[in-house]
Amino acid sequence: MSEALEAQQKTNPQGDPITSVAAPKSDGKKDPHAEAKRQKVVTPEYMFHEAPRTKEFITGSEAAKEAIRRSNVDLAVAYPITPQSETMQLVGVLYGEGYVKEYYRGEEEVGVMAAIAGGSRSGVRCYTATAGPGTLRGLEGIASWPGHRLPAVAMFTCRVVNAPLAIQPDNIEVSYLLNCGMIVFHAENQQDMFDFTMAGFIISEKNDVTLPVGVCCDGFFVTHARGYVRMQDRGIKLPPREAWRGAVPVLDAENPPARLSRDAPVQKSNFMAYNIHAVWQQEVWAAVERSRKYINQYLGGLLTAENVDGADAIIIASGSAAAQSREAVRLCAEKGIKVGLIKIRSLRPFPTKELRALCGKAKLIVVPEFNYVGWLAKEVATAIYGFSQAKIIGGPRVYGGQSMPVELIVDEVESGVHGKKSTNVAMSSIMGGAVNPEEVAQFMRSI
Amino acid sequence: MAKRFNIRMAGVGGQGVVTGSHILSTAVINAGGESTIVPFYGSEKRMAPVESYVRVSDEAIYEIGEITFPHIIIIFHPQVITHGKSYTMPFYFGLKEDGIALINNDGPMKLHKDQARELEERRAKLYYFPATKISLEVAGMDLATNMALMGCIGAITGLTNMAGLEQAVKDRFLGKGFVVSGGTAALDSVVERKFKKKQELIEKNVAVMRAGWNYAVDHGWAAADVKRAEEPVAAAAK
Numbered sequence: 001m002s003e004a005l006e007a008q009q010k011t012n013p014q015g016d017p018i019t020s021v022a023a024p025k026s027d028g029k030k031d032p033h034a035e036a037k038r039q040k041v042v043t044p045e046y047m048f049h050e051a052p053r054t055k056e057f058i059t060g061s062e063a064a065k066e067a068i069r070r071s072n073v074d075l076a077v078a079y080p081i082t083p084q085s086e087t088m089q090l091v092g093v094l095y096g097e098g099y100v101k102e103y104y105r106g107e108e109e110v111g112v113m114a115a116i117a118g119g120s121r122s123g124v125r126c127y128t129a130t131a132g133p134g135t136l137r138g139l140e141g142i143a144s145w146p147g148h149r150l151p152a153v154a155m156f157t158c159r160v161v162n163a164p165l166a167i168q169p170d171n172i173e174v175s176y177l178l179n180c181g182m183i184v185f186h187a188e189n190q191q192d193m194f195d196f197t198m199a200g201f202i203i204s205e206k207n208d209v210t211l212p213v214g215v216c217c218d219g220f221f222v223t224h225a226r227g228y229v230r231m232q233d234r235g236i237k238l239p240p241r242e243a244w245r246g247a248v249p250v251l252d253a254e255n256p257p258a259r260l261s262r263d264a265p266v267q268k269s270n271f272m273a274y275n276i277h278a279v280w281q282q283e284v285w286a287a288v289e290r291s292r293k294y295i296n297q298y299l300g301g302l303l304t305a306e307n308v309d310g311a312d313a314i315i316i317a318s319g320s321a322a323a324q325s326r327e328a329v330r331l332c333a334e335k336g337i338k339v340g341l342i343k344i345r346s347l348r349p350f351p352t353k354e355l356r357a358l359c360g361k362a363k364l365i366v367v368p369e370f371n372y373v374g375w376l377a378k379e380v381a382t383a384i385y386g387f388s389q390a391k392i393i394g395g396p397r398v399y400g401g402q403s404m405p406v407e408l409i410v411d412e413v414e415s416g417v418h419g420k421k422s423t424n425v426a427m428s429s430i431m432g433g434a435v436n437p438e439e440v441a442q443f444m445r446s447i
Numbered sequence: 448m449a450k451r452f453n454i455r456m457a458g459v460g461g462q463g464v465v466t467g468s469h470i471l472s473t474a475v476i477n478a479g480g481e482s483t484i485v486p487f488y489g490s491e492k493r494m495a496p497v498e499s500y501v502r503v504s505d506e507a508i509y510e511i512g513e514i515t516f517p518h519i520i521i522i523f524h525p526q527v528i529t530h531g532k533s534y535t536m537p538f539y540f541g542l543k544e545d546g547i548a549l550i551n552n553d554g555p556m557k558l559h560k561d562q563a564r565e566l567e568e569r570r571a572k573l574y575y576f577p578a579t580k581i582s583l584e585v586a587g588m589d590l591a592t593n594m595a596l597m598g599c600i601g602a603i604t605g606l607t608n609m610a611g612l613e614q615a616v617k618d619r620f621l622g623k624g625f626v627v628s629g630g631t632a633a634l635d636s637v638v639e640r641k642f643k644k645k646q647e648l649i650e651k652n653v654a655v656m657r658a659g660w661n662y663a664v665d666h667g668w669a670a671a672d673v674k675r676a677e678e679p680v681a682a683a684a685k
Contacts (some may be wrong), residue, residue: 320511324510324511405510
């Protein structure tokens with residue numbers, strides 16, 4: 001028995017044994033996969049809404065691992081880029097224990113993303129995780145997944161992508177993912193990592209969705225730090241992927257994968273070719289729209305809102321910025337300022353309608369972010385344009401791996417409420433109906 | 448209002464800054480509070496700067512990352528101030544108004560006049576605490592300096608108690624699954640050899656902690672209703 005297992009040990013292209021993912025050594029009596037084989041399939045409804053949960057104190061990477069353990073995953077492909085998280089290494093352990101059916105280390109991210117495409121096309125449930133520069137290296141493949149209508153879940157543990165190198169969180173890479181046509185969630189903490197990953201598979205595979213789901217988090221803060229996660233029993237798992245339910249047929253010798261590579265006209269430079277591509281893109285984004293009802297069903301909404309009615313100001317944030325904002329709300333309350341908090345869970349689809357309803361009477365909106373460009377502030381401003389007269393402060397922002405002092409958020413709320421000039425947000429990042437034109441003129445004269 | 452302290456600890460490699468922060472954090476959780484820690488890993492070596500950040504509260508903590516604006520700073524070694532051995536310069540950078548600086552030194556230090564003025568402007572409370580001296584007196588060695596400081600800060604915050612601290616020390620030296628860096632593990636074994644037995648090591652560490660706790664109470668630094676910790680009768684009888 002043990003010899004048979006040794007013989008099956010996989011090697012990377014250089015011929016080194018991948019010791020970390022080898023099946024556990026067996027004495028020939030105990031089946032290392034025994035526990036995995038005893039797992040019972042339950043419905044997503046039971047898994048997400050009814051199954052009893054117990055609380056554990058674990059890292060974000062461990063939360064992702066535990067989500068994969070319960071998600072009936074067929075194929076996981078890893079590439080251990082630095083800065084990575086431990087997630088794919090831990091998923092390798094799951095492979096050793098028999099919870100994941102196939103697992104290997106790719107050559108690099110281009111190969112990994114192509115392998116996920118191949119796996120998903122052949123009809124199995126696929127998972128991978130990458131980070132920072134790895135996300136951008138794999139982006140060509142990632143951007144092609146939605147067009148090929150490939151259900152899968154990929155985790156992006158955001159790190160700095162631009163030179164000079166750094167390894168702390170900076171979620172600028174999310175802005176590259178927003179326009180791929182995939183569904184994009186942004187996890188605030190370890191619990192979100194767990195819930196979003198599991199729900200991601202089910203939403204991804206719905207017939208009228210059939211799209212990949214990206215679960216982003218601010219790496220290091222979430223992946224390497226511990227938090228409380230409420231989890232279902234490890235003896236239950238989601239039902240397997242039923243590929244025949246998908247919007248496109250799975251790959252086999254008779255069926256070329258999807259329309260783009262099957263329909264000849266698309267290869268030509270004529271109106272029909274362009275039209276086919278245009279219609280296909282419309283259909284991808286229509287599928288993104290259709291995922292809303294499933295996000296509402298399984299995650300309880302695209303956003304969460306707390307104490308928004310009658311607030312002096314509203315903070316809108318996603319990911320780790322939402323965690324920092326919770327403390328800012330508390331500090332503002334101690335200063336007598338009533339602040340509401342809207343946490344965006346789903347960036348694609350974006351909760352446009354929800355924000356319009358929630359921000360209709362808002363006077364001041366503050367959008368703290370862990371990146372330089374302020375992609376969330378732009379999304380928010382675009383979504384509520386014409387539906388709210390609020391002044392929108394696109395900041396504070398930290399980047400390059402900085403932590404965000406909660407006090408910076410409090411400063412922006414205070415300056416906005418009292419009409420003082422902001423200390424660290426540029427005028428160009430102050431948007432919305434209530435901007436004082438004289439202030440803008442003063443700013444323009446002084447630059 | 449939440450009872451909340453963001454604490455920045457600065458010291459030099461080998462003093463147990465990260466270990467100390469783990470122990471305080473665990474002690475607060477043992478006493479029913481909430482705590483998170485963020486160690487700052489640079490190039491870890493003896494006498495090189497080390498920083499660690501601990502948040503302690505009686506309510507849920509959501510905030511993450513390093514602490515820029517602490518309520519309390521703990522200086523483990525006078526060289527942090529005199530030699531600038533710190534990632535944060537000057538050592539009190541970002542200290543909140545009415546904040547506390549707990550400094551390991553035998554008596555007040557002569558600070559640069561600009562630094563003294565800035566500390567006065569933000570109404571900082573400077574607590575000079577002879578942690579290394581106490582460690583030498585009580586345990587016969589300087590390696591329990593961090594324990595003295597953690598006992599002292601435990602009393603200052605009022606968010607833990609001696610039982611919680613004692614349990615945290617036991618968790619640290621007897622618990623399983625605690626991941627430390629290679630350097631820290633090596634140092635642990637040195638400490639263990641020095642004390643021969645773990646039990647003795649734990650008792651000495653707890654005794655130093657208790658001395659730190661009582662020093663804070665005796666000097667009026669401790670939080671309201673924090674009382675002196677007496678030597679346990681059972682331990683004294685041994």
